[in-house]
Amino acid sequence: MNTVVCMKQVPDTETLIKINPEGTGIVTEGIKWVMCPYDEYAVEEALQQKEKFKAGKVTIVSLGPDRAIEAIRTGLAMGADTAVHINDAAFYEKADPYATAAALAAAVKDLEYDAIFCGKQAIDDDSGQVPAILGELLGLPVVTLVVKLEVSEDKTKAVATREVEGGHAVVEVSLPAIFSAQKGLNEPRYASLPGIMKAKKKPVDVKTVSDLGVSVEPMTAIKEMSLPPARQAGKILEGEDAVEKAKALAKALHEEAKLI
Amino acid sequence: MASFILDERDQRFILNELLEVGKLCEHPTYADFSEDMFNMILEEAQKFATEEIFPTLTDSDKEGCSLEDGQVHVPKSFHRCYKLYCEGGWNAMSHPPEVGGQGLPIVISTAARDWFMHNFAFTSYPGLTEGAAHLIEVFGTEEQKKKYLPKMMTGEWGGTMALTEPNAGSDVGNLSTKAIRQPDGTFKLQGTKIFITAGDHDLVENIIHPVLARIEGDPPGTKGISLFIVPKYIVNDDGTLGRRNDYEIAKIEEKMGIHGSATCLINFGDNNECYAELLGEEKQGMKIMFQMMNEARIGVGMQGLTSASIAYMHALQYAKERLQGSSIEHFKDPTAPRTPIINHPDVRRMLLWMKSYVEAMRALMYFAAYCVDKERITNAEVEREKWHGFLEVLTPICKAFCTDIGFRVCETAIQVYGGYGYCSDYPMEQFLRDEKIASIYEGTNGIQALDLVGRKLGLNKGAYFMGLIGEMNSVVDRYKDNPHLKDLAHDVQAGINTLADVSMFFATSAKSGKFLIPISNAYPFLMMMGNVVSAWLLLWEAGIATEKLDTICSGKGIDPSDHAALSGLVKENKDAAFYSGKLASARYFIKNVLPEVDATAKAIKSEDLTVMEIAEESFAV
Ligand SMILES: Cc1cc2nc3c(=O)[nH]c(=O)nc-3n(C[C@H](O)[C@H](O)[C@H](O)COP(=O)(O)OP(=O)(O)OC[C@H]3O[C@@H](n4cnc5c(N)ncnc54)[C@H](O)[C@@H]3O)c2cc1C
Ligand SMILES: Cc1cc2nc3c(=O)[nH]c(=O)nc-3n(C[C@H](O)[C@H](O)[C@H](O)COP(=O)(O)OP(=O)(O)OC[C@H]3O[C@@H](n4cnc5c(N)ncnc54)[C@H](O)[C@@H]3O)c2cc1C
Numbered sequence: 001m002n003t004v005v006c007m008k009q010v011p012d013t014e015t016l017i018k019i020n021p022e023g024t025g026i027v028t029e030g031i032k033w034v035m036c037p038y039d040e041y042a043v044e045e046a047l048q049q050k051e052k053f054k055a056g057k058v059t060i061v062s063l064g065p066d067r068a069i070e071a072i073r074t075g076l077a078m079g080a081d082t083a084v085h086i087n088d089a090a091f092y093e094k095a096d097p098y099a100t101a102a103a104l105a106a107a108v109k110d111l112e113y114d115a116i117f118c119g120k121q122a123i124d125d126d127s128g129q130v131p132a133i134l135g136e137l138l139g140l141p142v143v144t145l146v147v148k149l150e151v152s153e154d155k156t157k158a159v160a161t162r163e164v165e166g167g168h169a170v171v172e173v174s175l176p177a178i179f180s181a182q183k184g185l186n187e188p189r190y191a192s193l194p195g196i197m198k199a200k201k202k203p204v205d206v207k208t209v210s211d212l213g214v215s216v217e218p219m220t221a222i223k224e225m226s227l228p229p230a231r232q233a234g235k236i237l238e239g240e241d242a243v244e245k246a247k248a249l250a251k252a253l254h255e256e257a258k259l260i
Numbered sequence: 261m262a263s264f265i266l267d268e269r270d271q272r273f274i275l276n277e278l279l280e281v282g283k284l285c286e287h288p289t290y291a292d293f294s295e296d297m298f299n300m301i302l303e304e305a306q307k308f309a310t311e312e313i314f315p316t317l318t319d320s321d322k323e324g325c326s327l328e329d330g331q332v333h334v335p336k337s338f339h340r341c342y343k344l345y346c347e348g349g350w351n352a353m354s355h356p357p358e359v360g361g362q363g364l365p366i367v368i369s370t371a372a373r374d375w376f377m378h379n380f381a382f383t384s385y386p387g388l389t390e391g392a393a394h395l396i397e398v399f400g401t402e403e404q405k406k407k408y409l410p411k412m413m414t415g416e417w418g419g420t421m422a423l424t425e426p427n428a429g430s431d432v433g434n435l436s437t438k439a440i441r442q443p444d445g446t447f448k449l450q451g452t453k454i455f456i457t458a459g460d461h462d463l464v465e466n467i468i469h470p471v472l473a474r475i476e477g478d479p480p481g482t483k484g485i486s487l488f489i490v491p492k493y494i495v496n497d498d499g500t501l502g503r504r505n506d507y508e509i510a511k512i513e514e515k516m517g518i519h520g521s522a523t524c525l526i527n528f529g530d531n532n533e534c535y536a537e538l539l540g541e542e543k544q545g546m547k548i549m550f551q552m553m554n555e556a557r558i559g560v561g562m563q564g565l566t567s568a569s570i571a572y573m574h575a576l577q578y579a580k581e582r583l584q585g586s587s588i589e590h591f592k593d594p595t596a597p598r599t600p601i602i603n604h605p606d607v608r609r610m611l612l613w614m615k616s617y618v619e620a621m622r623a624l625m626y627f628a629a630y631c632v633d634k635e636r637i638t639n640a641e642v643e644r645e646k647w648h649g650f651l652e653v654l655t656p657i658c659k660a661f662c663t664d665i666g667f668r669v670c671e672t673a674i675q676v677y678g679g680y681g682y683c684s685d686y687p688m689e690q691f692l693r694d695e696k697i698a699s700i701y702e703g704t705n706g707i708q709a710l711d712l713v714g715r716k717l718g719l720n721k722g723a724y725f726m727g728l729i730g731e732m733n734s735v736v737d738r739y740k741d742n743p744h745l746k747d748l749a750h751d752v753q754a755g756i757n758t759l760a761d762v763s764m765f766f767a768t769s770a771k772s773g774k775f776l777i778p779i780s781n782a783y784p785f786l787m788m789m790g791n792v793v794s795a796w797l798l799l800w801e802a803g804i805a806t807e808k809l810d811t812i813c814s815g816k817g818i819d820p821s822d823h824a825a826l827s828g829l830v831k832e833n834k835d836a837a838f839y840s841g842k843l844a845s846a847r848y849f850i851k852n853v854l855p856e857v858d859a860t861a862k863a864i865k866s867e868d869l870t871v872m873e874i875a876e877e878s879f880a881v
Binding site: 030070073074077189190191192193194196197199200 | 292293294296297300301303304307308344347348349350353362364833834835
């Protein structure tokens with residue numbers, strides 16, 4: 001089974017985020033970058049499908065600046081076969097979900113695939129739109145929040161279990177299709193030492209957006225970014241005994257918090 | 261995920277900026293690697309350590325090992341961890357690819373271990389296998405290599421190192437396990453080994469024990485000792501497993517720490533059927549062991565470093581969060597806000613003391629590993645001899661100094677935690693318990709000191725030791741005119757001179773028949789040498805940090821001697837903060853710890869031998 005994985009490099013979840021002086025993005029200096037955790041599920045799923053069918057190729061496609069190669073190499077070290085790195089700093093700077101999906105669609109277009117895997121969202125900007133727009137641009141069905149996937153022997157259709165509020169829904173879809181991975185889909189493997197050594201020799205096709213023959217304008221632009229307000233100090237309620245304190249609590253909830 | 265195992269920036273600094281390990285890749289042996297790849301390997305090691313190894317630390321300590329019907333069971337959480345560790349290829353990092361290893365430079369596998377070894381109970385299993393496999397790789401016959409190595413390399417089989425007996429601890433030569441020659445060239449073993457790490461466990465399907473024993477009729481002492489391979493299940497010619505060999509796990513020890521590591525008492529040959537194969541030549545057992553000693557001892561030294569590192573990182577984090585007391589400016593005002601304890605001078609003293617030792621030990625361990633690589637890849641005889649010499653002299657320092665200082669760092673880290681450090685809800689007391697064994701096994705630290713003073717100082721007519729002195733001097737020379745570092749360089753030079761002077765004093769004492777002076781002062785000398793070596797490495801680190809800091813400053817148009825501007829820079833620039841911290845470690849250590857060297861020298865030169873003169877009856881009545 002041939003698959004494509006759309007993968008994004010994001011700041012490590014532990015990063016202390018600072019807003020840049022223009023207020024339009026984060027300070028990217030001194031950050032540790034990793035593969036987006038949801039994309040790890042996507043890579044793992046692609047590898048497992050390949051292993052199940054004992055044939056096929058896993059191609060990673062990533063849009064990002066020079067540093068994104070590190071996350072791409074991680075994917076190759078996990079076991080992916082090849083990669084396309086859309087490395088175009090100017091484009092990347094202002095790319096919104098639409099522009100990102102359009103660039104990815106252009107890169108994916110010429111590849112052979114039975115399925116495309118994405119993470120359900122990138123944990124940095126959290127927009128969660130790319131899989132859907134990609135589906136629209138490629139004319140493919142999209143199944144989001146997948147936690148289980150079974151592909152038919154002849155690779156013409158798949159049954160996917162999706163997470164829905166309070167439960168699960170099982171859907172059938174014809175292939176090729178796009179799947180966005182939710183936590184629980186699988187347990188991503190670690191890159192092994194032999195994998196890391198092999199990764200160096202695997203081909204990475206580096207392209208600019210104009211190499212892809214597309215010119216896309218983003219549809220949205222970030223005007224302002226701000227950190228959540230610092231948490232207010234807690235308040236200790238005064239009162240002689242429990243009854244007094246309960247009264248004070250009810251009063252505070254009603255008058256100050258306006259919750260009751 | 262954040263981990264408080266080690267400061268990854270420090271690791272990168274020592275590898276890439278101090279030792280410039282990328283240059284190793286210019287040599288054909290390591291041509292398949294690159295600095296990028298090393299970094300990627302260490303990223304992965306960090307991830308694996310943080311997500312898989314560290315989380316098993318506490319539960320394995322509480323659960324421990326068990327012995328049921330002659331079979332040892334390890335803590336449950338180790339099973340998953342072990343499987344993933346082997347799948348990742350971490351269990352055979354430095355073995356050459358020809359035998360199924362990954363062929364990493366030793367300095368890189370050492371750096372990866374820096375992430376793993378804080379959980380020594382866990383790493384003891386794959387670690388012992390690696391050591392045993394290495395013995396077979398170097399000394400085994402082709403047939404033995406074919407029979408045992410492949411499965412040991414994949415981690416399907418385990419290994420041990422069985423030397424110790426009740427009457428043969430430090431004095432291995434006194435062992436009494438005997439090997440009885442069989443007509444087919446194999447042997448039957450009889451005897452008891454104690455304290456055998458990973459002597460039995462359920463992570464693998466077979467265990468290969470290299471065992472030291474004496475062939476019947478061979479002379480007493482170390483000269484009559486041979487080395488044998490004793491498999492748990494005898495391996496048939498077709499590679500399948502045959503009968504269970506005749507030995508029994510009689511008990512596992514209850515210990516102070518490393519509860520997840522099974523320490524076994526093994527009775528060999530109770531039914532006269534314990535199959536054994538000779539490994540290497542007859543009566544060469546001790547010689548073979550000695551060839552493996554440097555590596556094994558550096559491995560134990562790593563336990564000192566890694567325990568110190570994780571303890572320091574935890575203490576630092578805690579000190580930033582724990583509010584207690586008010587800051588020193590407001591100490592008389594009871595209403596002043598409570599302050600994080602990192603603001604108290606005494607806590608800062610403890611933190612900086614730990615930081616400087618951890619950084620010195622990391623540089624030392626990586627440098628020693630780098631010497632192994634350089635020795636391996638250098639063709640020119642003289643040059644190779646130089647690296648070999650450094651390694652020989654530094655090995656007892658790596659082992660004994662790092663394990664004893666490691667323990668003291670763990671102790672100090674508990675102190676930073678106050679009462680909480682003493683309680684098991686926090687991991688601090690476990691770090692200390694787990695670390696303690698490192699000063700005892702693989703040759704006690706007292707034996708290491710004798711090795712240093714009795715053997716290593718005079719090795720190659722003293723040329724190895726003088727070679728190291730020369731190397732230290734050359735670093736001092738490099739910085740003795742540097743305006744930021746010259747006073748430090750001056751002090752380090754004085755320390756090196758004192759060290760050389762005391763070693764000469766030992767030599768003259770011995771020549772004039774006063775052997776007891778070097779022998780009874782061997783340990784103080786070893787610790788003194790460790791402090792001089794630390795000062796040398798910290799100065800070297802500070803030298804590089806100064807250059808880098810100057811570059812950052814000039815890039816930002818800041819005068820590095822302008823304190824206010826510099827501290828502003830340090831607040832917002834991580835690299836500047838790091839380099840400035842390097843300077844602080846060196847300055848603190850050289851000004852506050854290195855002077856201890858003078859006291860030791862004074863004591864040694866007083867020729868006081870009360871330790872030998874006091875009557876046994878007078879120690880206590
Ligand atoms: C948890 C654990 C795991 C171990 N794992 C292994 C293993 O895997 N394989 C193995 O073979 N062994 C193993 N050992 C054994 C270990 O190597 C020995 O405990 C160690 O060599 C010391 O021997 P001993 O305990 O008999 O102490 P002793 O030799 O009795 O020493 C007691 C004290 O006397 C000092 N001393 C002894 N002789 C001299 C001397 N000549 N000069 C100066 N001082 C001296 C020592 O330094 C020490 O302080 C392990 C031990 C433990 C506790
Ligand atoms: C086993 C045990 C038994 C105990 N028994 C009793 C008991 O019977 N009764 C009782 O009342 N208490 C008892 N204690 C509590 C004990 O006295 C406290 O743990 C101790 O006073 C330290 O306080 P702390 O743990 O809050 O540490 P902290 O006060 O948080 O100290 C942490 C670290 O910061 C340092 N530090 C704090 N303030 C300053 C400062 N101003 N200047 C410099 N350094 C500073 C400390 O020296 C320490 O290294 C017990 C504790 C234990 C663990």
